[in-house]
Amino acid sequence: MEIYLIRHTAPDIEKGVCYGQSDLNLKSNYTEEFEAVLNQIQLKKDFKVISSPLKRCVLLAKRFSNHITLDDRLKELNFGDWELNPWNDIPEKDINPWMADFVNIAVPNGESYVELASRVDDFFESITHSKNNQNLIVISHAGPIRVVLSKLLKLPLKDSFSIKINYGDVFHLKKENESLKLITEINL
Known part of the structure; x- marks a missing residue:
């Protein structure tokens, strides 16, 4: 079994704004x-x-198939009260x-x-x-992609941000003997 794990393309939002589960549009290109x-x-x-139900993922998913399975476990981190606020405006005490x-x-x-x-582990x-x-x-x-890759690379979650993931990045995985193996080479 082969799995291509793909990050959505660039959302249409200003840099420096906190977003996770907000349903954003994509950039015009x-x-x-x-x-x-x-x-x-x-x-x-x-x-x-299979796609996160957020439209920035669904639009890309539709390029591959008209038959998409949506799964909430693939959503980005829920930033709660911070959603769509500039990072610099979030009080330091919070x-x-x-x-x-x-x-x-x-x-x-x-x-x-x-x-x-x-939830991502449950999905995988x-x-x-x-x-x-x-x-x-x-x-x-x-976020969800970092969770998967950190597990495959045996990295603690606290160190997972050393994994660079750009918009539109593709990671190739393969299921062998009931476990996932990372095929894409990653430099940390």
């Missing part, structure tokens, strides 16, 4: 970015497409404890990184232990 993604994947076999331990401390009315990791456990060995294209966000 998204069709060009889609072509760059498509050129990285060799679709020689049938693939099932952001400092989170910055000191973003893995375990939840954003006010949002979630922690370990909570995100739990379900597909790796499925009897169906259908090839997959999974379209998600940087």
Whole structure:
């Protein structure tokens, strides 16, 4: 079983704004970015497409198939009260404890990184232990992708931001003996 794990292309939002589960539009040049993604994947076999339900992922998923399975477990971190606020406007009394331990401390009315990791792990456990060995294209966000890659690379979650993930990046995984193996080379 082969899996292509893909980050959505660039959203239409100003730099410096906190966003996670906000349903953002894509930048106007998204069709060009889609072509760059498509050129990285060799679709020689049938693939099932699974996507985060946020439109910045769904639009890309529709380029692969008209039949998409949406899964909430693939959503980005829920930034709760901080969604769509400039990072610089978040009060220090709120952001400092989170910055000191973003893995375990939840954003006010949002979630922690370990909570995100739990739902993403649940998703990947379900597909790796499925009897169906259908090839997959999974379209998600940087947070969930970092969780998967950090697990495969045996990196603690607190160190997962050393993994660079750009908009439209594609990571090739392969299921072997009930476990996932990373095919794409990553330099840390």
